[in-house]
Amino acid sequence: MADFKVVLSDPKTGISYKVEAAGAMAGALMGKKLGETVSADALGFEGYKIELTGATDRTGIPARKDLPGAGKRKLLLSESTGFRPTYDGQRQRKTIRASEITSDFVQINAKVVEYGKKDLAAYFAPEEAEAAAE
Template sequence: MPNFKLTISDIKGKSVSKELKDSDANPLLGLQLGNETDASIVGLSGKLKLTGGSDKSGVPMRNDVHGSARKKILLSKGVGLQDAETGQRKRKLMRGNTVSEEIYQVNCKFNGELPVEAPAEETTEEKAEEKKE
């Protein structure tokens, strides 16, 4: 059964992390990067656009590698290559653009604003008990 850690960002730059397990995660299986899905799977109204992700060992997903397999590709710039000088190319291990059971983290973009969750304030009774201890 798939387990995903979903990182959802909104248009203002705020991000929230949610965890999807078992049957809740099934709608994401088989989707490719750039596809949109309904945000009701995480309790929001709107659309989620898949933008990236990584597998259990940290290998990033890349939009131009097809399928869900891990492949070594020759990179000159872009996702997965940090310090490339001009003209330098490196062969790096990348994951394909399709979400499968091996994927651990999925990054998404929400097409609206995420709801603001107010921090839970302690009651005066709880504060008084802490001071006594």
């Protein structure tokens, strides 16, 4: 089973939180697509809904929401996800991952779209207190 680092962004506060997803938590994200809204109950955030906004694999290759399926493809890109041109009109062929979450991914980016009863900061408060004590 795959292990993911989920970077969860809170649009209200502008703070991002890192969540380690392994086992059943990671399995809940497998097969989902970028841009899809999923329940965050499997990640331990009761009542929350998150939108998957981006992902990268272990080599740093980004995923694109508009590329269907799973796996990698080589695309001719102008300015967009995966390529930043250095001059006007520049295009380059780059390897890009498709939008379906597979075991090849390492990091998944998400943002909160629906909030639960408990504040997000309350879930991460004990970890922050331990880090401050060290």
